[in-house]
Amino acid sequence: MASSLTCTGVIWALLSLLCAAASCVGFFMPYWLLGTQMDKPVSFGTFRRCSYPVRDEERQATVMLEQCGRYASFHGIPSLEWRICTVVTGVGCGLLLLVALTALMGCCISDLISRTIGRVAGGIQFVGGLLIGSGCALYPLGWDSEEVQQTCNNSSNQFQLGSCQIGWAYYCTGAGAAAAMLLCTWLSCFAGKRQKQYPY
Template identity: 80%
Template sequence: MASSLTCAGLLWALLSLLCAAASCVGFFLPYWLLGAQLDKPVSFGPFRRCAYPVRDEGRQTTVMVEQCGRYASFAAIPSAEWRICTVVTGLGCGLLLLVALTALMGCCVTELVSRTVGRVAGGIQFLGGLLIGAGCALYPLGWDSEEVRQACGNLSDQFELGTCKIGWAYYCTGGGAATAMLICTWLACFSGKKQKQYPY
C-alpha cells in the first residue's frame, strides 16, 4: 500500500498517535491529584476518583472504600470547574484522537493527506491541545471543594494544594497536549505530498 505522507508526515503520524494516547490515558485515569484521607491514599481526576468514604452503619463509623470509579452522575462531580474541565478536556482528547487516526490512515492510503489536509489537521491538533490546556488550567480552580479539602488536610484552596500533590496523569495529559500543539502542528504543515495534477 502506498502512503500519502512524506517522511515528515510519517513522523507526524507516529507523534500524533503518541500525543493522543498520552492525553487520553492521562485524562481517563484518576491520578491528577494525590492526597490521603483516614490514613488511606486518595486520588482524583476531573470525573473519577480512587478511594472514597462510606458510612458503616453497623459500626457507626466512616470507612474508606479502596476502589476507583467515576462519579455517580455529571452533577456529582465536586465542582463546576471540574465539570467544565471534563467536557473541555474530553473534547480536546477526541480531536487529537481523530487527527491521529487520520494520520495513521494516511500511512496506508494514497492521496488521503494532501498538503492542505495536513495543514487543516494541524489546525485541529492545535485546537485540541488548546482545549486540553484550558482544561488543565481550570482543574486547580476546583481544589476548594469539600472533597478535595478532606483529602488535603483541610488546607487546599484554588491553586493551593495543601498536603496534596499533583499526580503523573495531570502531567501526562498536559504534556501530550503541549507536544501536539508545538510539534505536531508544525510537522503537519509538511506531512502531505504535493498532489499530482492530471490533464483533462
C-alpha cells in the same frame, strides 16, 4: 503499500498517535491530584476518584472504601470547574485521537492526505491541544471544593494544594497536549505529498 504521507508525515502520524494516547490515558486515569484521608491514599481525576468514605452501618462508623470509580452523575463531580474541565479536556482528546487515526490511515491509503488537508489536521490538533491545556488550567480552580479539602487537611484552596500533590496523570495529559500543539502542528505542514497536476 501506497501512502499519501511524506517521510515527515510518517513521523507526524506516529507522534500524533503518541500525543493522543498520552492525553487520553492521562485524562481517563484518576491520578491528577493525590492526597490522604483517614490514613488512606486518595486520588482525583476530573470525573473519577479513588478511595472514598462510606458509612459502615454494622460498626456505626465512616470507613474508606479503597477502590476507583466514576462519580454517579455529571453533577456529582465536586465542582463546576471540574465539570467544565471534563467536557473541554474530553473534546480536546477526541480531536487529537481523530487526527491521529486519520494520519495513520494516510500511511496506508494514497491521496488521503494532501498538503492542505495536512495543514487543516494540524490546525485541528492545535485546537485540541488548546482545549486540553485550558482544561488543565481550569483544574486547580476546583481545589477549594469540600471533597478536596477533606483530602488535603482542609488547607487547599484555588491554586493552593495544601498537603496534596499533583499526580502523574495531570502531567501526562498536559505533556501530550503541549507536544500536539507545538510539534505535531508544525510537522503537519510538511506531512502531505504534493498532489499530481492533471492536464484536465
